[in-house]
Structures are given as structure tokens and as C-alpha cells.
Amino acid sequence: MLRASAAAEAAGVPSSSLVCDGFLGQGATTAVGLGLPNLPMAKVPGHVDTQTDNELRNNLTSVTVKAVIENLTAAQPAAVMIPEPGPQEIVIEGSFDEINRFFYENGWSDGLPIVPPTRAKIGSFLAFTDLPAEHVIGKLLPDNREATVWNVAVNGVMAGCKPQYMPVLIALAEAMADPGYGVEHSGNTPGAETLITINGPIIKDLEFNYEQGALRDGFMANTTVGRWWRLYLRNVAGFILHQNDKGTFGNTWRVALAENEDALARIDWPPHAADFGHARGDNVVTISRFTGGDVIASVFGQKPEDMLPYLADALISQSGWQLIFTVGMADGSYTPLLVLSPILAETMAKASWSKDDVRQWLFENARIPAWKFEQYIVEFTNFYSGGRSMFELAQLGKANELYGESKDPDRLVPIVCDPMDIQIVVSGDPGRTNAQVFSHNGILGFPTARAIRLPNDWKNKLAGAG
Amino acid sequence: MSEKQSLWILLPTGQRASGEWIDDTLHSRANEQGLLERLTQVAAFPRQRVEVVRGPNADGQVNEMFYRRGWTDGLPIVPPTMARVDAMLRGAGQPRNTVLGEAQPLQGLVTVEKVAINAVMAGCEDSHLPFVLAAAQALLEPEFNLRGVQTTDENVAPLLMLSGPAAKAMHMNSRFGALGPGWRANAAIGRAVRLIMHNLGGGWPAAVAFAGLGQPGRYTLCLAEDEEFNPWESLREELGFASEDDVLVVQRAESVVNVTGGLDDLASVMASATSSFSRLHGGAVAVIVAPYVAKLLADEGKSKADIKAYLHENSHMPAADFEKSWIPSRLASQTKAPRWVRAALANGAVPAVEKPEDITVIVAGGDIPIPQCAYMPTWGFPSCRIAKKVDLPQGWSPDTEN
Numbered sequence: 116m117l118r119a120s121a122a123a124e125a126a127g128v129p130s131s132s133l134v135c136d137g138f139l140g141q142g143a144t145t146a147v148g149l150g151l152p153n154l155p156m157a158k159v160p161g162h163v164d165t166q167t168d169n170e171l172r173n174n175l176t177s178v179t180v181k182a183v184i185e186n187l188t189a190a191q192p193a194a195v196m197i198p199e200p201g202p203q204e205i206v207i208e209g210s211f212d213e214i215n216r217f218f219y220e221n222g223w224s225d226g227l228p229i230v231p232p233t234r235a236k237i238g239s240f241l242a243f244t245d246l247p248a249e250h251v252i253g254k255l256l257p258d259n260r261e262a263t264v265w266n267v268a269v270n271g272v273m274a275g276c277k278p279q280y281m282p283v284l285i286a287l288a289e290a291m292a293d294p295g296y297g298v299e300h301s302g303n304t305p306g307a308e309t310l311i312t313i314n315g316p317i318i319k320d321l322e323f324n325y326e327q328g329a330l331r332d333g334f335m336a337n338t339t340v341g342r343w344w345r346l347y348l349r350n351v352a353g354f355i356l357h358q359n360d361k362g363t364f365g366n367t368w369r370v371a372l373a374e375n376e377d378a379l380a381r382i383d384w385p386p387h388a389a390d391f392g393h394a395r396g397d398n399v400v401t402i403s404r405f406t407g408g409d410v411i412a413s414v415f416g417q418k419p420e421d422m423l424p425y426l427a428d429a430l431i432s433q434s435g436w437q438l439i440f441t442v443g444m445a446d447g448s449y450t451p452l453l454v455l456s457p458i459l460a461e462t463m464a465k466a467s468w469s470k471d472d473v474r475q476w477l478f479e480n481a482r483i484p485a486w487k488f489e490q491y492i493v494e495f496t497n498f499y500s501g502g503r504s505m506f507e508l509a510q511l512g513k514a515n516e517l518y519g520e521s522k523d524p525d526r527l528v529p530i531v532c533d534p535m536d537i538q539i540v541v542s543g544d545p546g547r548t549n550a551q552v553f554s555h556n557g558i559l560g561f562p563t564a565r566a567i568r569l570p571n572d573w574k575n576k577l578a579g580a581g
Numbered sequence: 582m583s584e585k586q587s588l589w590i591l592l593p594t595g596q597r598a599s600g601e602w603i604d605d606t607l608h609s610r611a612n613e614q615g616l617l618e619r620l621t622q623v624a625a626f627p628r629q630r631v632e633v634v635r636g637p638n639a640d641g642q643v644n645e646m647f648y649r650r651g652w653t654d655g656l657p658i659v660p661p662t663m664a665r666v667d668a669m670l671r672g673a674g675q676p677r678n679t680v681l682g683e684a685q686p687l688q689g690l691v692t693v694e695k696v697a698i699n700a701v702m703a704g705c706e707d708s709h710l711p712f713v714l715a716a717a718q719a720l721l722e723p724e725f726n727l728r729g730v731q732t733t734d735e736n737v738a739p740l741l742m743l744s745g746p747a748a749k750a751m752h753m754n755s756r757f758g759a760l761g762p763g764w765r766a767n768a769a770i771g772r773a774v775r776l777i778m779h780n781l782g783g784g785w786p787a788a789v790a791f792a793g794l795g796q797p798g799r800y801t802l803c804l805a806e807d808e809e810f811n812p813w814e815s816l817r818e819e820l821g822f823a824s825e826d827d828v829l830v831v832q833r834a835e836s837v838v839n840v841t842g843g844l845d846d847l848a849s850v851m852a853s854a855t856s857s858f859s860r861l862h863g864g865a866v867a868v869i870v871a872p873y874v875a876k877l878l879a880d881e882g883k884s885k886a887d888i889k890a891y892l893h894e895n896s897h898m899p900a901a902d903f904e905k906s907w908i909p910s911r912l913a914s915q916t917k918a919p920r921w922v923r924a925a926l927a928n929g930a931v932p933a934v935e936k937p938e939d940i941t942v943i944v945a946g947g948d949i950p951i952p953q954c955a956y957m958p959t960w961g962f963p964s965c966r967i968a969k970k971v972d973l974p975q976g977w978s979p980d981t982e983n
Binding site for chain 1: 587589602627630631633663
């Protein structure tokens with residue numbers, strides 16, 4: 116939020132941002148990260164959607180308008196730097212319990228015990244990268260704090276990672292700092308959670324689980340890398356509940372999802388990272404934000420044509436308000452993800468279906484009536500207002516032409532704009548015919564991949580590690 | 582070192598919504614004003630919610646450290662440990678992170694937790710917290726003009742008057758020495774309010790607050806309306822609340838002026854230059870009537886409204902005296918007097934306040950045949966008499982020995 120106002124102020128144009136009551140705190144903290152801690156905001160009392168026109172008018176004229184005038188006419192106070200403990204500073208010495216209490220009470224922990232990040236432990240993590248500790252990976256909004264190799268390691272220690280996970284963590288920090296991912300959206304109210312997928316031989320090097328229970332805690336690499344992500348969002352990016360993390364419900368972090376590359380090799384399907392230009396055999400992390408999803412149990416059938424209608428139906432049933440990312444808010448940025456168990460992928464491959472064939476079929480068949488699509492983005496959510504149908508939007512060039520082929524409200528339209536927008540990952544119990552769908556959060560977390568850079572002498576270092 | 586010798590301290594100082602600590606602003610101001618020789622550790626604290634202070638003598642260390650950081654009123658404080666603050670918060674009846682507002686002028690966020698921290702420091706009992714919270718809310722009302730109160734060169738302070746059954750239950754003094762030392766509720770609740778102004782609003786004397794002299798009421802200025810000696814309707818009932826309610830009434834008060842005498846003596850004091858600011862700004866003043874005087878007046882059949890009318894009518898200063906007094910002639914010559922003052926001057930004399938209702942009257946003091954009354958003039962815009970009904974949480978039980 117507030118980025119347009121920040122741009123205006125930076126260009127020397129006075130601004131006033133209308134901010135609803137519930138977002139004032141987030142606004143204030145976000146403004147700091149934008150380098151304009153005194154960015155002028157005008158309060159809009161309450162939640163506008165629940166007010167009558169009269170209430171809204173009264174609130175605006177009695178409160179908001181005055182603030183707007185003051186915002187635009189008064190001089191704003193200068194920015195003040197907020198000092199923090201230095202990265203190398205020892206913040207506490209004490210017992211395990213004391214350190215944990217101290218970290219928790221100061222808001223640096225997620226509520227589970229952390230491993231105290233001592234200099235010795237941090238050093239062991241730094242040994243697994245060729246980058247210097249002070250190397251700056253990027254700056255992370257909303258706090259605009261620098262992501263450094265050092266603070267990647269500190270949070271890695273705290274999360275319970277092993278030192279050899281460091282190359283994965285650095286790649287994840289790089290992906291988090293990629294402007295294309297949009298880390299600043301991580302505190303949005305839908306409360307979507309990042310899904311990390313891992314490709315490459317590093318899956319076996321670090322003993323990621325990629326088989327039965329692939330999305331459940333229980334394997335150190337999957338669990339602690341997922342936990343590191345959340346700690347890093349908290350401690351470096353600065354997302355903290357009741358402050359600038361406004362997730363209405365949210366959920367716990369997702370454990371990292373490693374792909375079953377043995378199964379992929381057997382059926383000659385490309386890895387997930389190939390969607391982002393990486394080659395088979397590359398070590399890659401991919402991140403994307405998903406609001407939720409569901410398991411699709413017992414996909415019955417001997418050939419793709421028997422199995423796919425069920426998967427298409429699941430894609431439809433897990434795509435509701437998120438369709439605003441297909442038409443309306445950020446066209447073509449809805450990229451749901453389907454996890455197939457190896458046996459499902461193998462059954463399809465046995466019929467000579469490639470991964471792209473599967474996507475194409477799903478694109479053509481995961482369709483809903485246009486009126487239903489419009490109901491999600493207009494009537495239910497009021498996300499897209501203005502009363503135009505998708506047909507009209509397409510005619511005006513404001514929606515993909517796929518949506519302008521007819522005026523018939525009963526016509527079937529796709530849920531994504533392109534077959535390649537359906538991501539497919541192969542993982543989970545090799546012998547179960549279950550799948551999983553994740554509903555993607557669109558523009559709020561574009562899928563972003565990063566190659567994992569291994570340090571020199573990786574194999575020997577790994578052999579020497581515990 | 583064992584954990585038992587450590588104090589886990591919550592920081593009492595103000596953080597803005599943006600995350601900035603007001604201490605960084607205060608450091609600049611204190612430096613400009615040459616205060617850092619005394620306050621040697623201003624802004625030198627870990628920027629986090631909790632700090633651990635290791636023994637030995639952790640209590641003493643906290644006290645010295647807080648004083649040097651500029652976080653006290655100069656008297657020793659009770660170290661706000663997590664355990665004490667948690668206990669205090671059990672009486673809050675609302676979540677600790679609830680934001681009540683921003684304290685002017687430096688805009689530290691007034692959260693329930695920050696209020697509780699300062700209440701612990703001030704020596705409050707857990708049962709006092711609802712009253713401190715109500716006072717903090719009153720201070721945050723726009724008509725209290727906290728910015729003005731904190732930064733003016735005048736000696737104004739918040740006057741807290743509690744009207745309700747809780748006053749007696751928690752031994753808030755309304756009798757002998759009600760404005761003096763000795764009663765915990767009067768001392769600690771008023772002190773907590775001062776610490777909130779100091780630590781969250783940043784009203785540091787000589788750095789941000791430039792009151793010429795200040796007044797002892799800036800340590801605490803808190804008393805109860807006496808229930809039994811008051812022959813009239815209570816202040817809360819007068820303000821539209823129920824008899825069983827507990828209502829905290831907050832006004833801006835200049836130094837308390839003792840008046841040993843009856844209505845004429847009170848009126849003569851009110852007619853003097855003590856009322857300069859109500860004649861400049863308008864606003865509500867307070868009069869404390871001694872139980873003895875109250876009884877005599879009631880026996881004469883006088884109502885509270887009669888008393889207000891009498892004081893109003895007899896607090897006129899002759900126009901000539903007013904024109905040559907310091908404030909209108911030298912300080913406020915550029916400021917237009919309020920319309921009612923100009924109208925009164927045209928008639929030859931100006932009362933202490935615009936209308937009788939601008940005089941708050943309560944009965945308090947010792948039950949002896951001595952007419953020891955008091956007048957609390959006011960200062961500043963706009964007119965301010967804020968009444969907050971205090972919601973006591975279920976199970977509120979004051980004054981349990983611990």
C-alpha cells in the first residue's frame with residue numbers, strides 16, 4: 116500500500132492517502148519502509164463496505180476531508196532513522212530458556228523454540244556459501260531492511276536448519292527480494308502463504324522428503340526451510356501480525372515441496388523449474404503464494420481422459436475470488452498449481468501424454484459459465500466494479516480475447532488465460548492416486564524461481580557436515 | 582547467573598505508529614537544552630519491547646538507568662517487570678495491544694500495555710488500572726488539548742476528580758489531606774498519568790515542556806469527591822451519569838489556590854488575576870468546597886447551582902483592572918478576547934468564567950469546622966471537562982494486600 120503516494124511525494128507532489136481505520140497501523144509501518152515515515156494519511160473511519168451511503172458520506176465529510184486538506188497543505192515532519200541492534204551485536208547472554216523467552220517477547224520468534232543464533236552456529240552456516248557474510252542480497256519491504264548473507268544464516272540457525280541448507284536459503288532470500296515476486300504483498304488480507312518448490316540433485320543431497328507426506332512436517336529439510344521463510348519474513352522483511360501483516364486468518368508456514376525427480380526421469384517430464392527456464396538437473400527454488408487448496412482423493416481411471424475431468428473439476432472448485440487475477444485486477448496472473456502423485460503422472464505418461472498435453476486438456480476443459488465467473492469478480496466481491504461484462508471488457512482490450520468470443524452468459528470460459536498458467540508438480544506418495552490443487556494469489560506473489568549456487572567443494576563440505 | 586537475579590523489564594517509552602522511538606527526538610531536544618549532563622543515557626536503550634537487567638541489585642540498576650534515560654519523574658519507580666505488568670493487565674479488561682491513541686506532542690502510541698507499564702512504575706495497584714486507562718483516554722480527547730498542556734509555558738496539569746462508589750472502595754482520599762501525600766490511589770493514579778504524559782507524549786520538562794515553574798500537581802493531582810459530606814447531587818449525577826457509576830472527571834488545572842473562607846472569599850480569589858486564562862481562553866474551572874462550608878450552605882437551602890451562580894456573579898473583575906493586568910495588556914494584546922469577555926467589559930466588569938456551569942464544584946476535605954476550600958483556575962483552549970465512565974472488569978477487587 117501507499118506506493119503511489121510515495122512516488123508522488125518523491126516527485127515533490129503533495130499527497131494524501133485515504134486509509135481505512137483498520138489499516139492505519141499498517142500504513143504507518145509501510146510508510147517507514149518506503150523511506151517516508153511521515154507520509155500523510157487521511158483516516159476513513161470504519162470499514163467502508165459495511166456502511167450505508169449516508170454513514171460513509173458523514174464519515175468522509177466530518178473526518179477524512181479535514182485530514183486531506185491538512186495533508187495537502189501542512190509541511191510534513193522530516194524522517195527520523197530508527198536505530199536497531201547491529202547485526203553482529205550480542206543481544207542477550209543466558210540460558211536456552213532465557214534466550215527463547217527474550218526472542219519471543221521481543222517479537223523475533225514464531226512461538227516455537229528457536230535455536231539460539233550464536234556466532235559459532237552462524238559461522239558454521241557461513242561456511243556453506245562462497246559469498247561474504249556482509250553481501251547484500253537485496254532490500255525487503257515493508258521494513259526495507261537489507262537481506263544479507265549474515266541475516267539469512269541467523270534466521271537459518273533459529274529455524275533449526277542444518278548449515279548445509281545455506282545455499283537453498285540464500286536462493287530463497289534472492290527470490291524473496293526479486294521485485295517480480297512482490298514480497299511487499301505478503302501481508303495482504305487474504306493471508307496467502309508461500310509454497311516453496313525445490314528441484315535438482317540438492318533434494319537428495321539435503322534429504323528433502325519428496326515422497327509420501329511431501330507436504331507434512333516431519334523431515335528436517337522440508338520443515339525447517341519452510342519455517343526459515345516465515346522467520347525471514349518476520350525478522351528481515353518485517354511482517355508481524357497485528358502490525359503490518361494483515362492476513363485475516365492466515366495459516367502456518369508450508370513445508371518446502373520437493374519434486375520427485377526420479378519419477379520425472381522415468382516418464383521424461385520436465386521439472387517444475389523448467390517452466391521458469393531452468394534445465395533438468397539444475398538446483399532451483401521456486402516460490403509463489405497460494406491462498407489454499409484441497410486434496411483430490413482417489414482419482415479413478417486407467418487413462419488420462421478418465422482421470423482429467425476430476426482434476427479439471429478440482430481446479431474449478433478451488434478457483435473463486437482468485438479469478439480476479441485472470442480478468443479484472445491483473446489479467447493473466449492466476450497460475451494455480453496442481454501436484455500429481457507419481458502414479459497419476461506415470462499413468463498419463465504411459466498414454467504418451469506430455470506435461471503440456473495435460474495442461475492443454477485442463478485449459479480446454481476446466482471451464483465455467485461466464486455468468487459464474489462474473490459473479491465471483493463482480494457480484495460477490497465487488498472487486499471489479501463498473502458494471503461491464505467480460506465480453507465488453509474483452510472488446511475494450513481490458514480482458515483476454517478468450518472472454519470476448521460471445522455475449523452468451525452461459526458460454527463456458529477458461530479459468531486461466533493460457534495453458535502454461537497451470538503449474539504442475541509431481542510429488543507425494545508414489546503409490547496413491549491422489550492429487551492436490553493450490554489456488555494461486557495472482558499478482559500478489561508471481562511465481563519466481565532462482566538457481567541455487569553451491570559453494571566450492573560442496574561434496575566434501577557436505578560429507579563433513581552432520 | 583541465575584534467572585532469579587534478572588529483571589525482565591518492559592520499556593515504558595513511546596514508540597510511534599511508524600516504529601520510531603520518541604527518545605530519538607527527545608535526545609536532540611535534551612541536547613539543545615543542555616540536559617544530557619544529567620540525563621546521561623537518553624535514547625541509549627535496546628530498541629525492543631523487553632530488556633533483561635542482570636543482578637546484583639537489579640532494582641537499583643533499573644532505577645538509575647531509567648532516571649538517566651529520562652523515563653521518571655525524579656522519584657524512584659517500581660521496575661516494570663513482565664510479571665508485574667502482566668498482573669496489572671489482568672485488570673485491564675481489554676487486550677494489551679489495543680491502541681488508545683497517540684500522545685501529543687511526540688505521538689508515542691498509547692497502548693493498554695504501555696499504560697500498564699507506566700502504572701506499575703508509578704506504584705499503582707492492579708485495581709487502579711481501569712482508572713489510569715480512563716484518565717489516559719480523557720487525555721487523548723481532542724478537547725483536552727494534550728499538545729497544549731504539554732508544551733505551554735503555563736503551569737497547567739490534568740486534574741483528576743473521581744466521583745463514584747469505587748473511590749471509597751479503593752481508599753482514594755476525599756477527606757483530610759485529599760490533595761496531599763499518604764493515600765496510594767491518589768498518589769499512584771495521578772503519578773501514572775504524569776508518567777504517561779512524560780514517557781508516551783514526551784512532555785519532558787525543559788526539553789519539550791516549557792512551563793515556567795510547573796507545579797507540584799504535575800507529580801499527581803487526583804482526589805475523590807466525598808460521598809457523605811456532599812449535601813448536593815454528585816458530580817457524576819450532575820453530568821448525567823447514574824449514582825452507581827464510577828466517573829472520572831478530568832479538567833486542565835493551574836496551581837491549586839487555597840481559600841480559607843466561604844463563597845465570598847472564593848469569589849474574591851476567582852475575581853483576581855488567578856482567572857486570567859479563563860478570561861483569555863474560556864474554559865472550566867474547579868472549586869473544592871470544604872465539608873463544613875458545604876453543610877452551612879446546604880443548611881441555608883442553597884443548591885449547587887445557586888453556588889455556581891453566586892460565584893459567577895461575584896467573580897467579576899472591573900474592566901479597568903482587567904485592561905491593565907499583564908495578560909490582556911502585554912501578552913495577549915494581539916489576541917482578541919472571547920466575545921463574552923468583550924461584552925462583559927462593555928458592561929464594566931468581567932467574570933472569572935463565561936457562565937455558572939463553567940464552574941465545577943465538588944465537596945472534599947477534612948470534616949472539621951474549618952472552611953478550607955480551594956480554587957483551581959484553568960488554562961487553554963478549548964473548554965474542557967471530560968467525564969469518563971470507568972468500566973470495572975468483572976471481579977474488580979481493590980486494596981488486597983499482596
